[in-house]
Amino acid sequence: MSASPPITRDTEVWYHDGNVVLVAEDVAFRVHRSILEASKSAVFRTLFEVPQPLPAAADHLDGCPVVHVSDCAYDMREFLAVLYSGPRAFAPSATYTLPKLLAVARLSHKYELEDVLAAATARLAAGEFPLSFATWDAHQSAAGSDADAVRLAQAIPAVNLFRRIGRHDLLPAAYYHCYRLPARALLEGRRCPESGVLERFTSAEALAECIAIRDTFFQNQGWMFRGFAEIEMEGGGGHQEDCERLWGDFHDAQRNFSSACWSVDSGFGLLASRREEFAPFERCEQCYSRLTERWDALRQDMWTWLPVICGLPHIEGWDTTSDDGDLSE
Ligand SMILES: [Zn+2]
Numbered sequence: 001m002s003a004s005p006p007i008t009r010d011t012e013v014w015y016h017d018g019n020v021v022l023v024a025e026d027v028a029f030r031v032h033r034s035i036l037e038a039s040k041s042a043v044f045r046t047l048f049e050v051p052q053p054l055p056a057a058a059d060h061l062d063g064c065p066v067v068h069v070s071d072c073a074y075d076m077r078e079f080l081a082v083l084y085s086g087p088r089a090f091a092p093s094a095t096y097t098l099p100k101l102l103a104v105a106r107l108s109h110k111y112e113l114e115d116v117l118a119a120a121t122a123r124l125a126a127g128e129f130p131l132s133f134a135t136w137d138a139h140q141s142a143a144g145s146d147a148d149a150v151r152l153a154q155a156i157p158a159v160n161l162f163r164r165i166g167r168h169d170l171l172p173a174a175y176y177h178c179y180r181l182p183a184r185a186l187l188e189g190r191r192c193p194e195s196g197v198l199e200r201f202t203s204a205e206a207l208a209e210c211i212a213i214r215d216t217f218f219q220n221q222g223w224m225f226r227g228f229a230e231i232e233m234e235g236g237g238g239h240q241e242d243c244e245r246l247w248g249d250f251h252d253a254q255r256n257f258s259s260a261c262w263s264v265d266s267g268f269g270l271l272a273s274r275r276e277e278f279a280p281f282e283r284c285e286q287c288y289s290r291l292t293e294r295w296d297a298l299r300q301d302m303w304t305w306l307p308v309i310c311g312l313p314h315i316e317g318w319d320t321t322s323d324d325g326d327l328s329e
Contacts (some may be wrong), residue, residue: 021064027073041111041160074195081105090119099194129170132319133303152193157199179217229254240284
């Protein structure tokens with residue numbers, strides 16, 4: 001007979017006057033049945049109706065009936081926090097990290113809380129997984145480099161979730177982050193530094209699709225980087241003393257295709273701003289704007305084509321500001 005791991009009382013969601021204990025993994029959450037029922041989740045209602053497995057002695061903790069759920073403890077903690085916040089949960093002042101938003105979205109879908117799911121996905125669409133390039137760019141620049149490790153670790157669960165809930169409009173940015181992951185991470189999963197959860201594809205089909213999309217990204221990145229490497233310094237006056245040398249360095253770096261790819265963020269940052277890389281040119285306005293404008297135009301093109309690269313059907317409202325050509329131009 002194998003012993004179950006000991007159950008830990010959660011330090012955040014443990015109400016001393018709670019009257020039911022939810023156990024997710026080996027973490028117990030003592031909550032109020034009335035709060036769960038007020039959420040109008042049909043799934044919660046059913047959970048309380050279904051008798052829990054025997055032995056009866058294990059069915060109580062601190063005098064409260066225990067209900068075992070199959071969710072991970074991290075997800076359940078964040079989800080319960082939202083239920084307890086009620087309408088204030090998504091007030092403009094309430095901030096959420098990406099793992100928390102995805103956790104809340106996952107469980108609100110599972111427990112059939114449509115309004116919570118809508119609020120969580122609206123936040124995701126306004127930040128990490130937008131339809132417009134401008135929103136993408138503003139959010140990515142503001143989030144900082146620490147955010148990237150979390151973002152990359154959440155790429156796989158984001159794809160899992162958006163496929164499950166049928167939100168194809170949120171998938172392009174999620175697939176883009178998957179393409180930035182090493183192939184091994186797609187196969188074996190990646191642990192989120194924030195939640196500690198090893199995030200993996202939930203179906204072989206999703207994994208296969210992601211690998212196929214990754215190939216299409218690789219085919220497209222060649223066009224994009226070649227188009228950028230061919231850009232030359234403008235003739236005429238007005239340049240700084242070292243412009244010519246900087247352009248020489250730039251072309252050397254671009255000629256080394258792999259270093260050009262990897263120098264942009266971590267992984268192939270086709271949609272990254274590269275502003276740090278262009279910083280040496282800042283003293284010459286003419287050269288700096290030539291580089292940044294060209295790269296931004298290529299990024300915008302890439303964004304326009306993102307749903308096509310991901311093999312997705314037409315997305316209503318997708319940003320097609322720059323739809324006047326393909327990436328090879
Ligand atoms: Zn110059």
